[in-house]
Amino acid sequence: MTSPLEQKKIRITGPSVVTANRTRDGVVIYRTAQQGWSAQLADAAIVRTSDDARALLAEAVADDVGAIGAYIAPVEIKDNGVIAPGNLREHIRSEGLTIELPVSA
Amino acid sequence: MYAYDELDRTLLHERVEEFRDQVKRRLSGELTEDEFKILRLQNGVYLQLHAYMFRVAIPYGTLSSKQLRALAHVARRYDRGYGHFTTRQNIQFNWIKLAELPDALADLAEVGIHAMQTSGNNMRNVTSDQWAGVAPGEVEDPRIWSELLRQHTTLHPEFSFLPRKFKIAITASEHDRAAIKIHDIGLRLHKNADGETGFEVLVGGGLGRTPFIAKTIKPFVHGRDILSYVEAILRVYNQYGRRDNIYKARIKILVHELGIEKFGKEVEEEWQQLRDSALTLDDAAIEEVRSRFSYPAYEKLPHMPDELKQAAHDPVFERWRKNSVFPHKVQGYSIVTLSLKPVGGPPGDATAEQMDVIADLADRYSFGEIRVGHEQNLALPHVAKRDLPALWKALDKAGLATPNVNLVSDIIACPGLDYCSLANARSIPIAQELTRRFANHDTAGLIGRLHINISGCINACGHHHVGHIGILGVEKNGEEFYQITIGGRADESAALGTLIGPSVPYAEVADVVEDIVEAYLALRDSPDELFIDTVKRLGVEPFRERVYATR
Numbered sequence: 207m208t209s210p211l212e213q214k215k216i217r218i219t220g221p222s223v224v225t226a227n228r229t230r231d232g233v234v235i236y237r238t239a240q241q242g243w244s245a246q247l248a249d250a251a252i253v254r255t256s257d258d259a260r261a262l263l264a265e266a267v268a269d270d271v272g273a274i275g276a277y278i279a280p281v282e283i284k285d286n287g288v289i290a291p292g293n294l295r296e297h298i299r300s301e302g303l304t305i306e307l308p309v310s311a
Numbered sequence: 312m313y314a315y316d317e318l319d320r321t322l323l324h325e326r327v328e329e330f331r332d333q334v335k336r337r338l339s340g341e342l343t344e345d346e347f348k349i350l351r352l353q354n355g356v357y358l359q360l361h362a363y364m365f366r367v368a369i370p371y372g373t374l375s376s377k378q379l380r381a382l383a384h385v386a387r388r389y390d391r392g393y394g395h396f397t398t399r400q401n402i403q404f405n406w407i408k409l410a411e412l413p414d415a416l417a418d419l420a421e422v423g424i425h426a427m428q429t430s431g432n433n434m435r436n437v438t439s440d441q442w443a444g445v446a447p448g449e450v451e452d453p454r455i456w457s458e459l460l461r462q463h464t465t466l467h468p469e470f471s472f473l474p475r476k477f478k479i480a481i482t483a484s485e486h487d488r489a490a491i492k493i494h495d496i497g498l499r500l501h502k503n504a505d506g507e508t509g510f511e512v513l514v515g516g517g518l519g520r521t522p523f524i525a526k527t528i529k530p531f532v533h534g535r536d537i538l539s540y541v542e543a544i545l546r547v548y549n550q551y552g553r554r555d556n557i558y559k560a561r562i563k564i565l566v567h568e569l570g571i572e573k574f575g576k577e578v579e580e581e582w583q584q585l586r587d588s589a590l591t592l593d594d595a596a597i598e599e600v601r602s603r604f605s606y607p608a609y610e611k612l613p614h615m616p617d618e619l620k621q622a623a624h625d626p627v628f629e630r631w632r633k634n635s636v637f638p639h640k641v642q643g644y645s646i647v648t649l650s651l652k653p654v655g656g657p658p659g660d661a662t663a664e665q666m667d668v669i670a671d672l673a674d675r676y677s678f679g680e681i682r683v684g685h686e687q688n689l690a691l692p693h694v695a696k697r698d699l700p701a702l703w704k705a706l707d708k709a710g711l712a713t714p715n716v717n718l719v720s721d722i723i724a725c726p727g728l729d730y731c732s733l734a735n736a737r738s739i740p741i742a743q744e745l746t747r748r749f750a751n752h753d754t755a756g757l758i759g760r761l762h763i764n765i766s767g768c769i770n771a772c773g774h775h776h777v778g779h780i781g782i783l784g785v786e787k788n789g790e791e792f793y794q795i796t797i798g799g800r801a802d803e804s805a806a807l808g809t810l811i812g813p814s815v816p817y818a819e820v821a822d823v824v825e826d827i828v829e830a831y832l833a834l835r836d837s838p839d840e841l842f843i844d845t846v847k848r849l850g851v852e853p854f855r856e857r858v859y860a861t862r
Contacts, residue, residue: 227358227362227363229337229338229344229409230338230408230409230410231362231363231408231409231410232358232359232361232362232363232406232407232408232409233361233362234360234361270340270343270344271338271339271340274344274358275344275358275732293789294728294789294791295360295728298360298728298729299360299361302361303361303729303730304729304737304740305657305729305739305740305743307391307392307393308393308656308657308660308661308662309391309392309393309662
C-alpha cells in the first residue's frame with residue numbers, strides 16, 4: 207500500500223485506472239473513457255499499457271478544476287468482467303472504511 | 312479560560328473571509344491546485360483518501376463548553392457526526408466538503424476557534440499539559456506562556472515558510488504530560504536558585520522516520536527572554552535547515568548533524584542580537600496575558616464529602632474513580648479524565664452527541680471548561696468531589712466512563728489506512744481488536760500502566776516510537792505488516808522503543824501484544840513494577856524470546 211503520492215515513474219504491470227478526488231467535496235472519482243469522471247469504479251476507463259496510462263493520467267491532470275491528486279491505481283478484472291480495486295488502499299477508497307463510523311444511533 | 316480580545320476576533324473573521332475568497336477562486340478555476348494547496352494547508356485542510364480532512368486547533372488543550380458545542384455543530388452540520396481528537400491537541404473532521412469549509416470556519420470563529428497553522432511549514436499549535444492551572448505542584452500555569460508564544464508566532468511572516476513544520480510544547484510540572492521531549496522545542500517551566508521563573512529549553516526532538524529525543528540547549532532562560540530565545544532558535548533553523556530534502560528538513564536533523572553544542576553556539580550568537588530588543592517581555596505584557604485567563608471561583612469544600620463516602624460502596628464507581636479521577640490543586644476538587652477509548656471503538660473519536668453531553672456536564676460540574684490531552688482523551692479540570700458520583704452516572708450513560716485511563720486499552724492511534732493518504736497499513740482495527748482482548752478492566756488494572764501507541768506509517772502520528780509497546784504498520788508485498796517496539800516512553804524520562812524482531816502480519820498483532828503482556832506478568836518483580844520498568848530492567852531479549860519462540 208505504498209502511497210501513490212510517491213508515484214514517480216509510470217509503469218503499469220496490469221489493468222489500471224486513473225483515480226482522483228473531486229475538488230468541491232473530495233469524493234473519490236475515476237476517469238471515464240468519455241473524458242469525464244464517475245464516482246463508480248465500474249465506470250472507469252481501463253488501461254493496460256504504460257503509454258495508455260500516461261495518456262489517461264495526462265488528460266485527468268489537465269482537469270485541474272474538477273479533480274485533485276489524480277494518479278494511476280491498479281485494478282483486477284474479475285471473470286465476470288467486474289472491476290475490483292487492486293490493493294487494500296484502493297479497496298478502502300472504493301468501498302469505504304473497514305470499520306464502522308462512530309456515529310450515535 | 313482565555314478570553315480573546317477584539318484584535319483576536321477581528322483577525323479570525325478577516326482570515327475566514329480571506330479563505331472564503333480563496334476557496335471561491337479555487338472552485339471557479341481561477342486558482343490551480345498547486346496555487347491553492349499552500350493556502351488550504353495554512354488553514355488546516357488536507358486531502359485524505361475519501362475526502363478533505365479539516366484540522367482545528369485547540370490551543371494548549373483548553374476548550375469552553377460553548378466551543379465544544381461549536382465543534383459538535385461542525386461535526387453534525389458539515390461532517391458525519393463525529394470528530395477525532397489528535398495527539399497534538401487538535402480535532403480533525405474527516406468528511407468535510409471544500410465548498411462548505413468557509414462556513415464551518417465562520418461558525419467556529421464565532422466562538423474563537425480557528426484552524427490557522429494546523430498544517431503547513433509553519434509554527435503549529437503550541438501545546439501544553441492538559442492539567443495546566445490545576446495540577447498540584449505546578450510551577451505556574453504554562454498556558455500563559457503558550458498563549459504568549461501563540462500570539463507571537465501566529466501569522467509571523469518570518470515563520471510562515473520554515474523548512475518544515477515546527478512544534479512547541481510546554482510543561483510546568485515534574486511529570487511531563489505534554490511530551491515535550493518529542494517536540495522541535497520543548498519548554499519546561501521551573502524556578503532558578505533565585506526563585507525566578509524561566510524555562511529549560513530543549514530542542515531537536517521529534518518522531519517520524521528519524522526519531523530523536525530532544526536535547527537541552529539551555530538549562531535556564533528567564534521568562535522575559537523566552538520569545539527572543541525561541542526566535543533565535545527559529546532564525547538559526549530558518550537559515551540552516553534543509554529545504555532540498557523533506558526527510559531531512561526538520562530541526563532535529565539540523566541539531567543532530569551540527570551537534571547540540573555547535574547548534575547552541577549558533578543560537579547564542581543570534582540571541583545576543585535579539586535578547587534586549589522589543590521581544591523582551593516586560594511584566595506588564597506578561598500580566599496582560601495572565602489577566603485574560605480566568606479561573607473558577609472555587610468553594611471551600613471538604614476533602615472527603617459524604618457523597619463520595621457513600622458512592623465508595625459501589626465497586627463499579629470505585630473502579631472508575633481510582634482510574635479516572637486525579638488530584639487537584641484545590642482541596643475538595645478533582646481532575647476527571649474522560650476516556651475516548653471505549654472497548655471496540657476508534658481511539659480519540661467523539662460523536663457530536665457525546666461532545667454536547669460533555670459540554671453540558673462541563674457547565675454543570677466543571678465551570679464550563681474542558682481539556683484535551685495528547686493521549687486523545689478529554690478532561691474536566693474542576694470537578695467538586697461531591698459531584699463525582701453524579702458525573703460518573705452521566706458519563707457512563709454517554710459511553711464516556713470506560714475505566715481504562717493509562718491502561719493497556721487506552722491506546723493512542725493515528726487514523727491509519729482507513730483514512731490517511733500517507734498510511735501503509737491500518738491502525739484503528741488493530742486498536743479495536745486490542746481493546747477487545749483487554750476488555751476486562753480488572754485484568755487491565757492488574758497489568759497496570761501500559762501505553763500502546765499505533766502508527767499506520769513511518770510518519771508516526773500515533774507516536775509509536777514512544778509507546779511502552781509501539782506498533783508501526785508497514786507494507787510488505789502489498790500486505791499489511793507491523794513492527795513491534797517496546798520500552799519507549801513520552802514523559803520526563805522519554806526514550807525510544809527497541810524493535811523486538813521481524814514484523815508480523817495484521818492477523819497476528821493482537822496475539823503478539825498478548826504474548827508481550829503475558830511475558831511481563833511472568834517477569835515482573837512485583838505487581839508494583841510497571842511494564843516499562845520491567846523492560847528497562849531486563850531489556851528486550853526475554854520478550855523477543857517469548858514472541859518469536861513459536862513464530
